Amino acid sequence: MPDGIVTHFDPEQRSFLDGHPRPDAVPLPQLEGVLSTSEADLAWAAEDFGRVVRHRPMAVMHAASRHDVAAIQRFARAHNLTVVPRAQGHSTNGQAQAPGGIVLDLNQLETIHHIADDRIVVDAGATWSKVVTAALARGATPPVLTDYLELSVGGTLSVGGLGGASHQHGAQTDNVLELEVVTSDGTLHKCSPTVDPDLFDAVRGGYGEHGVIVQATLRLIPAPTHTRTYRLRYRRLTDFLAMQRSLAVEQRFDYLEGQAKLEDDGNWTFVLEVAHFFTPPAQPDDTLLLAGLATAEIEVSDTTYWDFLNRIADDVALLRRIGPWQDPHPWNNLLVPDNAVEEIVTETLSEVDHEALGDTGLVLLYPIPRVRLRTPQLALPATPVIFLLAVLRTAPPNSPDILNRMIEHNLRAQALVTASGGTVYLRSPRTAGTTPTLL
Ligand SMILES: Cc1cc2nc3c(=O)[nH]c(=O)nc-3n(C[C@H](O)[C@H](O)[C@H](O)COP(=O)(O)OP(=O)(O)OC[C@H]3O[C@@H](n4cnc5c(N)ncnc54)[C@H](O)[C@@H]3O)c2cc1C
Structure with missing residues (x-):
């Protein structure tokens, strides 16, 4: 043996x-x-x-x-x-x-069983990169993808799965046609919006508490071949949020995210990141797309759709090679109500200087209309527009003081957000009652 x-x-x-x-x-x-x-x-x-x-x-x-x-x-x-x-x-x-x-x-359960123009049937341990590769070969794509594709289908369907297309298509959990689930008594169930809907609603965003997803039938839509990305820098948070809010509702772009950037002088600027998907000979109409978004600094770049979806792969490879990928990540993902977003972002960022952000820290900030998010288990603020605020930091290894400071800051931000009617994204029932142990 x-x-x-x-x-x-x-x-x-x-x-x-x-x-x-x-x-x-x-x-x-x-x-x-x-x-x-x-x-x-x-x-x-x-x-x-x-x-x-x-x-x-x-x-x-x-x-x-x-x-x-x-x-x-x-x-x-x-x-x-x-x-x-x-x-x-x-x-x-x-x-x-x-x-x-x-x-x-579940990593060995990663077979792709069936693919058609409008759906793909996969084992839950498959990564989204595998799903996307198979779908693109057929000219199709999942409507919503996370920023990183090496997450499993079962893993993101158990939490929600948000991304830059969520303002149009909701969470990944909103784009599931059918699931096969093994419940704790060892029985296999098929569930969907019409077959055993209670189980379907319990397992999507259920953190594995109501059964193990073994297979998923995922919705596909026609895929573009190319992407044009526009990055627009705003000096004032108010202007940035106003623009994001109206773009979220207007749905002018296929992809809508944004980041807060800490400049060398210690001030924060805000970068709106939007993208238009297209298939040549069709071309994006820059004038139409950028109407009313004027800011001094605009960066434009074209890539294939696959390179766009897989855009953080090179950075991840670098972080793996030089080390930080293996270091502690006290990440904080918050769903913030629109009516408190400016105050909460200002307050949260006021405590983050270059030392507190670290060399590889990242702050994501982007809006999703609440009406797009239909997964019952996903706890949401009540406002019509919700902002994902993700403070994604890496603590240096063997530095408990720095890590503890980051965790304490995260807990303060979580308290502020929940007191304003917001929620903590990616908090499972198993981990909800426990605050991360300070080391
Ligand atoms: C680099 C990086 C980028 C990310 N980007 C995004 C993003 O853009 N958008 C976003 O929404 N999230 C993002 N996340 C968070 C990510 O979606 C979740 O952490 C997700 O759960 C990870 O999937 P996993 O396969 O690693 O799951 P695991 O960590 O293995 O599991 C996560 C949870 O799901 C449960 N689970 C796993 N598989 C199953 C199954 N088959 N059936 C039932 N329960 C199951 C587990 O018990 C656990 O509760 C990111 C995380 C990282 C590290």
Whole structure:
């Protein structure tokens, strides 16, 4: 038996055992994948992209099929063990960790089963880059994509999945036609807006609490081949927000995001990032698209649609190579009501100087009309326009004081936002009650 692979469970000692079990140990069900307690697996499952929260599970189940997902759920239920699904582990606050339980690794479930012009059927462990590659080969695309494509389908459908096309198409969870879900009793269910809608509504944005998504049928729309991106810099937050607000409702662009940038002189400027998708010979009409947006500084760039979607891949490769990708990421994602956004952004940014932002810190700020976000589990402010404010920072390694300061700042911003009727995005029920432990 390879190191760390277990075959039995000892209900009395509440531990898994390898090939030399005690007589009263219970054998594991028939599995196509493996259940492991190897140090490497436990350490892997105790860590996520955030590197702020660490909880070791009792074991890691590397599922090789949906049968494994069902079998381990049934077994865990019979022995009162928690099962938490995990795919890419790009959570930043322990959302995919299972303290003392079983982490269910879904990365091997990544088959694309079927693709048509208007839909794609995929296993939940597939990454969005794999989905997009398959869809584009057919001239189609998912309507909404996150800024980073190496997240799993199941992982983003369990949180929402917001991006620059959300002002038109809502969250990724709003663009799902059907799901196949294994619930905690080990049974497989199909659900959709018309079949078992309660389960469909519970699992989308449900952080794996109401079942494990094993397969998804995702909506596709015709894909463009090219993108023209415009970046417009605003000096005043008020002007930037006013422009974003009207563009969100007007839907002039196919993509709408923005960033707050800390300038060398310590002042913040605001960069509106908008894009128009097209397929030559059609060309964007710059005059029409930019009407009324005049600012002194405009940058324009053309790329293929794929390069646009995959735009942060080079930066990620660099961060991996030079180190910060592996450092702690105390990220703060907030959904801010329109009527408090200016005050909250001003207050939040007033505490962020060059040291507090770090070399690789990023602040995203963009609007989404509330009416586009239809996923019941996604907790939203009540205003007609909602702003995503994401303060994405990296703390240097082995610097608990800096990390703690960033976490404390995040908690203050969260308190401010929730007191104004906003919500904290990416906070799962499992992690909601717990503030990240200061180190
Ligand atoms: C670099 C980066 C960029 C990002 N960009 C965006 C962005 O633009 N927009 C945005 O909205 N978010 C963004 N995120 C956040 C991201 O969408 C979430 O963290 C997402 O959950 C990550 O997917 P994952 O595969 O890593 O999930 P994991 O971290 O593995 O899991 C996340 C949650 O989903 C559950 N889960 C995972 N798979 C399943 C399944 N099959 N069935 C049921 N539950 C499951 C887990 O239990 C856990 O609660 C970004 C994160 C990073 C690190």
